[in-house]
Amino acid sequence: MQTITRDILLEKAASLLASGTVNRVLGWKKGEFIYDVTPAVFTNAEDMYRHFTFDCFCGANFSKYLIKETQKEGKVLVFLKPCDSYSFNQLLTEHRFDREKVYAVGIPCDGMMDASTVKALAPEGLTGAERNGDALILHTLYDGDVTVSYADHLPDRCKHCKSKKVVAYDEMLGENGEVTDAGRFDEVAALEAMTEDERFAFWQNELSRCIRCNACRDVCPACTCEKCVFDNPGSGVENKAISDRFEEKLFHVIRAFHVAGRCTDCGECSRVCPQNIPLHLLNRKFIYDIDRNYGDYMAGAEEGSRAPLVNYQIADPEAGEVVSGAGGDKV
């Protein structure tokens, strides 16, 4: 696979800006820390040469930004990793932005690092990190360079990558990959194999850490509502305070339900969670249940496909059968 570097992207962006194909570029910008890369919009090549960055921390999914960006004048360039392209398609399916106002460049991806992983490997004095082939080299103040295997330290979403194929683009840089599916339901299945009490204890422990920062919602490319029900005083469920019990479950269950059948499993929710709650396990549960009961469905794989929860088959299984079939019968 051709390695995509900062230079390649920069060159592509600069030429598209120069030719007038686009007037803005949605890209990544260096943050305070090495792992703290943030999305940014560049309007000229000069800024780009100064601030644009591309490394193994550029995991952010850009698709959601297109909703706002396409409201502006002119075309915007976006780089789509495989994950992002699914969200891109899903948003198009839901008529959330104008395809004509986007120039999409597909880029291959074989996994992006999470800030939390790196921070865990080098809790103190991390000054830099880089990828060198299969190795991840961390520069630290106290321990010098620490070299670890890149693949072994990928976050869950990349370890169990659903697809290395960019499904929507105007132009592809490098070679496109294939749809994979590296056991992404293993963790869900493991939870299903537990007893109800064990599962409750697991989630109680996870969700009780939630601080209701709404980062998961804000980053989610499926959570693009003009006004979220949890922010809407008229919805009856508006609630921003935190509590230790059911409140968080309500939020996370409803959020997962609202994106069920629309979630592209990009894993951004878990990436951004400051409390490291494995939120993707909620979404994957729905995807797993949908696949098992209504046939395999990948949101965003095709533009215009009908989401499973706004669809039905006469021969669908009953609710009780679905619950029991998903490990509910364990005694």
Added chain:
Amino acid sequence: MQRIGVFVCWCGSNIAATVDVHAVAEAARHEPGVVFSTDYQYMCSQAGQNMIIEAVKEHHLTGLVICSCSPRMHEATFRKTAANAGINPYMVEIANIREQCSWVHKDMAAGTEKAIILAKAAIAKVHLNTALTPGESKVTKRALVIGGGIAGIQTALDIAEAGFPVDIVEKEPTIGGKMAQLDKTFPTLDCAACILTPKMVDAAQNENIRIISYAQVEEVGGFVGNFHVKIRKKARFVNEDVCTGCGLCTEKCPQKKVPNAFNLNMDNHRAIYIPFAQAVPKVAVIDPNYCTMLKTGKCGVCAKVCTAGAIDYKQQDQIIEEEYGAIVAATGYNPISVEKFDEFAYSQSKDVITSLEFERLTNAAGPTAGKLLRPSDGEHPHTIVFVQCVGSRCAANAAKGKEYCSKICCMYTAKHAMLVRDKYPDTDVYVFYIDVRTPGKNFDEFYRRAVEEYGVHYIKGMVGKITPENGKLKVQGSDLIADKQLHIDADLVVLAAAIEPDKSARPLATMLTASMDTNDFFTEAHPKLRPVESPTAGIFLSGTCQGPKDIPETVSQASAAAAKVIGLLSKNTLKGNPCVAQSDEWMCNGCSSCANVCPYGAITYENKEFRMPDRSTKVRRIAKVNPAVCQGCGACTVACPSGAMDLNGFKNNQIMAEVDAICK
């Protein structure tokens, strides 16, 4: 803040016996917003309603909670009362403390406690009620009748008589249906053709009626008052406007081996044919499966002999699109296939026939010109056995029979038996029956005449087995009265096959969004009180598509359906159900989830420019609900992730208020 009045009904002792109505009224009094609370023996009575009206005036009430029987019973009543009192009818909520409380709980304490909670839930909901006004839609003053049998003809005639245009869509080349195939009719024994064909002619000549024969409904859109229907008129390869019905072509066509469906394939007609002499429209039709010209391009005899020049081998199917205010289903019935009953040997012997085949055999216009002859050898049968309930009342095997009673068989079998004995007194006639069911005017008298005057042998019992042997049919059956097993050597056996709805009914019901029962009969809106309407507004039911019926019943239902249609078409506008979905354009994402689940296609999208708080403008795609089309199911409200879609009368916050009140 609403000013709420609570009215607790005793319903005599129906509620008061298990619910302490005073306690309910008292508890309600202390709920926020409740300014008046009382109880009364019969709230739905005139006095009770007056009490409500007085209270509204005296206490300036803005919302009413009636704790009474089911809203399915009296919601409409109390909404009218509210309107009479000068408040919006949708400011009323009913707490069902009879069917769902006093009648199902025996303990007074538990019943009272639950009634109070139900009252509180209704109070919580009415706090959030808003005045609703039904939308209005125009009514297209034209009706569509699907099916041109006696039911469809009668319905169409009655609607046309009232001055409304009506189209009959008939899938066969002629109207007339099953009745046209019958010989005589019970209990008067007048000939079916003599009473049916004048009606067919009436229909053809009525200027308000258009007969679209050899056609089928292909697509139905719209809603009550405003249906849009696509009809496919099949090519008959004969120009209907030019053909004079002289019939010369049907005699000259060289292709003679086409099974005659009108005579139940007991004889043949040509590839170009007129189904029967009195067909309406009396126009020839070419069967493309047999016509040599259409199959090979070589022949053209009919075109040569047709002096009118009506033959058109290039004719194509034609699509007719029309708007209708009301649609009547009159799709009729068919006898079930009796081949599956091996014991009756229908497929083994030509001399085992169904009752409808028997009708054709005795009909003067039938394959034997009315002489009763055995199909196998054309001989006169001397012993005839009639078997009743073949496939009717058969609960054991749904693949074979029907659980219901087909209703008409007892009477037509008595008719057949009587006619045979009348014409051929030398014939022995046996009827095996389980029960003889003859409710109906002059029906039992008719059956008794068959026994007493005509000497038909009625045998209480069922035939177990029929074996064709040496040109005879060995019939083995039980005689339960004599406690004997009978063995009869019969020449002809007639099976009274169960009847089932026409196969076209199920796809039609899907197009009409009309419901059906498990037997594929159309469901009526209410089994007793609304028997000629489908639950889907604007769809009416005529004849056997709703359930087994004889001719007099079919005709009365046909006229009843016509009366309902006339009632609908005589209105200029219709008031809709105001409890429809509504989208908040500020919250709508335009994602199309709602339109995906809407069964009525009531939701469309538009791009709208919004002025944002920062004075910028933004164009967004938003959903619009057509209130005339929306039926208020609420599927869209749950599909909508942002909560932009809500349902009037059952708003999210109203239902949650009820939930909160119940779980308090």
Added chain:
Amino acid sequence: MQVNENNEFRPKIVAFCCNWCSYAGADLAGNNRLAYPADIKIIRVPCSCRVNPMFILRAFQRGADGVILCGCHPGDCHYTSGNYYTRRRMAMLFSMLNYLGIEKERTRVEWVSAAEGAKFAATMQDFAEKVKALGPNKRLEDLRCKQ
């Protein structure tokens, strides 16, 4: 937690019933005087597909011990297809709740026609007994809502 005079636990159960089939079925149970526990409180909705998962979670949050959703039998929906959507939605929601460790007996979908008064009463009896056997719902209740 609610108890009766024998200090026995009395569950709070919310039953959502569609107007055309199940609510009518509940009325029929009443007409035929078929008793079921008073712990069941019915909320009328036009169609089972009107029931938003939020309502169900709200009920649990406010102290319900069980929630049952009743609609027309598949194929019989007054609105043609509403209950098919209900079936998928509730299958997903209830499976998720069970995944979070909520006892699966606390949630149920049941198809009850307008003619099935006896089935309605029997279903409610059975559901109430199962929920009662589980005891009070602790796992989904938001304690702050208690007064």
Added chain:
Amino acid sequence: MEQNKMASLNTQILRMSGVNPRKCMRCGKCSGTCPAYDEMEYHPHQFVHMVETGDIASLLQSESIYKCLSCFACVERCPRGVEPAKLIEAIRSLKTRPVGQNHITPDEIPALLDEDLPQQAIVSALRKYMK
């Protein structure tokens, strides 16, 4: 006492056969179909009726229960799915089981066969005497 015993026998028959005689609509098709009708004192439809009304004593006395060929034509053709032959079989088993020894085993069959014996009779004999 006697009455109680009969009632419990009746329950036993219903349980063993799985038949609900109340489904019978008295059409008589079973008796109309029965090839052994003339051999019987009580006929298939009467079996059903007698079990329904609890008149077990007469049935147990009657030779009719051995006349049933177990051809199952009545079961096949009954429009209500009553299955009279299963009922008769249950009554027969009720009588033969306590006796114990008059069973037949597959090994004994060859000796009992003669050439004219129809295949169906062998099969039904097995059905009747194996239990």
